[in-house]
Amino acid sequence: MLNNVITMLGIYTRISKDRDNQVSTEVQKELGVKLAKKLNVAYQLYEEAKGTSGGKSIEERPQLQKLEDDIYDDKINSVYFYSQDRSTRDEVTWFTFANLLIEKGVALYENGNLVDLNDTDTYMLSGFKAIISASFRKKTGKRIKDSLYKLAKSGIATNPVLPYGxxxxxxxxxxxxxxxxxxxxxxxxxxxxxxxxxxxxxxxxxxxxxxxxxxxxxxxxxxxxxxxxxxxxxxxxxxxxxxxxxxxxxxxxxxxxxxxxxxxxxxxxxxxxxxxxxxxxxxxxxxxxAPGKKTHQYLLKGILKCACGCNMYGKNNVSKAEDYYSCSSKRTRFNSCGSPSINRPRLDTVIWSSFFLDKSLSKMVAEHFENTDDKAMVEELSVKLGALKKQIITIEAQNDKAITFATKNIISAEELNTQLKRIRSDKNDVMTQILNIENQIDTYNNVLKSSDDIISELDEYHSSTSYNDQHLIIHKHIKEIIVDFKESHYVVKINFHIPNILPYYMIIQRRFYYYVEPFFGGSPDEAIVIYNKVDKIKKGKVIPRTDGEFLNDVFKSKEVLKITIELAKQLNESLNIT
Missing domain, CATH: 3.90.1750 (Hect, E3 ligase catalytic domain fold)
Structure with missing residues (x-):
């Protein structure tokens, strides 16, 4: 006997594949709706995606899971299937679902006919049907797999889509x-x-x-x-x-x-x-x-990014006098973010000279360590280190699993190679993070000595440092450089590897005539540093200009100066700096 009066019918539809001998989900739905009208009750549709296998568990079938949840919540007190095997072709799944219907007193209709699961013989018969259906599905699956193997071996197409050609x-x-x-x-x-x-x-x-x-x-x-x-x-x-x-x-x-x-x-x-x-x-x-082309040295390669999120790459073409960093979005031909390229030699020089020749970074490091809670930092970094070491264990398990799959022919040798490359890359990334954090922990464990060592190291760098050494030094201390473009200026953000040190910002004029650090103390124009001063050329003669004369010529309309000051002001406000 049912516990409740029928008020809501759940109509569940499913087909494994579009086959000629199957009743379509549309027809299943129509018959279910027809039953709801006959019973004079409301209904709720649960339409499984086409191609969903009846051998999957309830958890692997979203609509069956939703129907089960609604039955538990007493939203559904009757269920319609076109046939029992539409609900499941797995015996365990069927008995689980059938027992839920009995427990909740839910009526079951199979193709319009009431199925009384409270009757022992009916319940037993439905169980036999589930077992036979599951056995048929497994045997059919094996027969299909064997049949496809024979067809493929004889040269017949079994792929839905063949390779090009x-x-x-x-x-x-x-x-x-x-x-x-x-x-x-x-x-x-x-x-x-x-x-x-x-x-x-x-x-x-x-x-x-x-x-x-x-x-x-x-x-x-x-x-x-x-x-x-x-x-x-x-x-x-x-x-x-x-x-x-x-x-x-x-x-x-x-x-x-x-x-x-x-x-x-x-x-x-x-x-x-x-x-x-x-x-x-x-x-x-x-x-x-690109054989035959000269390999160029890009000092900031790997740490330079566009504000759109893409990496920036270096490009050099001597014949066209091109030497710049450009957003990689331009390589997609139709999806460029629109940001202009930036002069490579000038940006390299500005970064190197500003932080390592002018000793700006050593001053920042000194100020940073003076205001750091060393014990708290060691505890925080230790937690991160533990999490990363757990990642290594997980990655190594993935490596072993991939090899096992390959030995059992579950994946091909090519797939194994792809998996192992990805796993090695993931492991290298995590190991790099581990080494960085271990170095940071060592640094904080002896903060005064370490800060003196870093500052001393930074103070040793000089203009004659080789390219390779410059590259190593920059990548050691700088994590990433993000370039945005606003109002004919590059707004550059520099993030460092030094733990918890604040990012550094620069506003650089497009032609590198000057740059400015937003955190100025006095009047904005006093913070401007002239970088690429261009002398006048009149009637073929070079006329030298002082810094003041050059700036006056650059800021003739005062509009450029106004834009520079406004950008610095906006940046300061966004960083809550006054």
């Missing part, structure tokens, strides 16, 4: 798509000529050559620009080539007749020879390194 014939055998194969050969030709994958994608797009996705997909796709946050919707038919897509084609072993499948390799029609494929793949590294 291939298609299915009338009997579903894998054959070469000659039209796409020509594009593949063109990609390989360009790559061997030294053209990078990104530039190859530009060429393909410029020639109007459609991607596989653009040729076959229908409807629209919505994307969000990670820099601007702007959401755009476009036809899938307009999706263009990317460097990553090109790279995937070049690395694909199908092209030489090798199709990886369930840990084995089956034969497929080849588009090119093994030797040519290998030659192009070996050349990929050369393309990345």
């Amino acid at each position: 291939y298609k299915k014939d009338d009997k579903k055998y894998i054959v070469v798509d000659e039209e796409e194969a020509e594009i593949v050969r063109l990609i390989f030709k360009w790559s061997l000529e030294g053209i990078g994958s990104t530039k190859i994608s530009y060429r393909l797009n410029d020639k109007g050559i459609k991607t596989r996705y653009a040729k076959t997909a229908k409807g629209t796709i919505t994307t969000k620009n990670k820099i601007s946050g702007i959401i755009t919707t476009k036809d899938k038919s307009t999706v263009q080539w990317s460097g990553q897509t090109v790279l995937q084609i070049i690395k694909n072993t199908w092209l030489i007749g090798q199709r990886p499948y369930q840990g084995e390799v089956f034969e497929v029609p080849a588009i090119m020879s093994v030797e040519y494929w290998q030659k192009v793949n070996d050349n990929l590294q050369n393309n990345r390194l």
Whole structure:
């Protein structure tokens, strides 16, 4: 007997896949709604996503989990399934759910017919059905897997989408798509000529050559620009080539007749020879390194970032007299944040001279240690150190797990290599953080001696320091440099590795005529430091100018000075500095 009068019907629908012999979720829903009208009760739909397996647990099926929660909360007191196997094809899941229905006195309708689970025979019969259904699902799964293996081995396509350059014939055998194969050969030709994958994608797009996705997909796709946050919707038919897509084609072993499948390799029609494929793949590294071009020294590489969040990279082109740092968002061609590039030699010099030649950093360090609670800092850093060491244990466990999966053929050798590279990178990052924190703890354990040592070290740097030493020194003390661009000025924020030391700010005029530290004590114009003074040239003659004359010429309209002062004022206010 049911405990309550039926007032709310929960209609649950699910199909594993779109198959001809299945009742669609739309029909299941219609029949459930029809029952609700017949019972004259309200209803709530619980529509599982298409393709959800009946073998999954309740926790792995969001809508079944929601239905169960609503039953617990007495929001639902009757349930409709088109058939029992729509609810679950796993015996444990079924008995768990059936016992909940009995406990809460919930009525169960299967395709419109009331199923009385309180009746012992009915309950037992439903249990047998669940066991048989689960057994059938497991056997069917194995048969499908074995069948797909045999089909793949015989050369029949089992993949929903074949790699670029291939298609299915009338009997579903894998054959070469000659039209796409020509594009593949063109990609390989360009790559061997030294053209990078990104530039190859530009060429393909410029020639109007459609991607596989653009040729076959229908409807629209919505994307969000990670820099601007702007959401755009476009036809899938307009999706263009990317460097990553090109790279995937070049690395694909199908092209030489090798199709990886369930840990084995089956034969497929080849588009090119093994030797040519290998030659192009070996050349990929050369393309990345841009052979024949001079390697330039970028002092701030790795710590310089744009305000948009992207890294800034160095670029040098002697023939075009270009030597600058630029936001990496410009490399995406259509998603540039719009920030201008910044002169590399001048920024390198300003950073080096301001902090290490003019001893600004040593003064900041001295002031910092004078106002530091050493004991509290050691305790805080020790907690961070413990957390990082736990991360190392977790990462090493991931390493062992990946190797185990590979030995059991759960993942391929290529997937294992990718996993191990990521794990090594993660471990190196954490180990670097551990070393930094251990150094910081040592520093605070003997703060006076350590502060004297740091200041002494900083005071030793001089103008004749080599590039390699400058690079080591800057990266040792500076964590990151963030560059923003406002009103023809660069607003530069410098974060240090020295624990808890405040960031340092500079406002630099676009042509590096001058820069200013926002934390000025007197009048704003007194804080201006002239850096790139340009003398006058009149009738071919150079006329030297004093600093005052130069500033007067720069600030002729006083508008530039006004902008500089206003930027410094805004920055001070944002940092609560008066």
